Amino acid sequence: MMAEDDDIDEIFEELPTLKSVAPFLALAGNVHWFRTVGEDPDMETVNLARAYAEALGFPEAEPGFLGDWEEAADAAENTEINSPAWEAEEQLRAALTDDVLGVLDEQTLEMVMTHVASGVSEAIEQGATEAAQELRIFDEEFVRATSGAxxxxxxxxxxxxxxxxxxxxxxxxxxxxxxxxxxxxxxxxNSFLIF
Structure with a gap:
């Protein structure tokens, strides 16, 4: 594990494309994951949700903030894998991946993204677990669904x-x-559902 960490640090130093990864991991590690789920949103959050929907190509999608886990679970189960919004995200992901593969080889990208996932997973799962305890959600699917997303x-x-x-x-x-x-x-x- 130590040699792998040294390898990834060396890659981060050598490749300008990856200079943003370490600061991103530091930021992601300090996020207070899921601390406001179920609460009424502030205006900044509503505006951010509108900006996301518009940037994705769905300006008519109004943010809908869900109040409890049951509503959120139902919404998550009903999002279609091949919905227009899902397709738009997949096209963006594919385009970004192609852009990155223009400067990195596939193996390096895979190593970096594995490092990103492992670097954020613990903090995310801890945040999801804490939110579940605070909200008295006993459904194990809550931690899996929120953490995966x-x-x-x-x-x-x-x-x-x-x-x-x-x-x-x-x-x-x-x-x-x-x-x-x-x-x-x-x-x-026409709804952007958020818990």
Missing amino acids: AVAASYQAALAAMTGADEDHPFALRFQLFEKGRWPIGIIG
């Missing part, structure tokens, strides 16, 4: 950062919603 958002945000994407890139905005302690579930019809 947050790791995926971290992966996407790291990709965006590696390409030098602006702060108003959809993946950067989605990550900012997680930074606000939320779980952005997805766009269904």
Whole structure:
């Protein structure tokens, strides 16, 4: 493990494309994951949610903040894998991956992204577990669902950062919603559902 950490540190130092990864990991490690799920949102969070939906290409999708785990679980179960919003995110992810592969080989990218996922997973799972305890959610699926979504958002945000994407890139905005302690579930019809 120590040699692998040394290898990744060396790669971060040698490749300018990866200079954003270490600061991103430090930021992600300090996020208070899921601390505001179920609460009424502040205006900044509402505006951030609108900005994400618009940047993704769904300006008509109004943020809908869900009040409890049952609503969030139902929403998560009903998001379609091949929905237009999901397709838009997949196209963005593929485009960013292609951009990064223009300067990194596939093996290096895989190693870096594995490092990103492992670097954020513990803090995310701890945040999800703490939120479940605080909200008295005894369904183990809560920790799995929220953690999985947050790791995926971290992966996407790291990709965006590696390409030098602006702060108003959809993946950067989605990550900012997680930074606000939320779980952005997805766009269904004209609603952007958030717990």
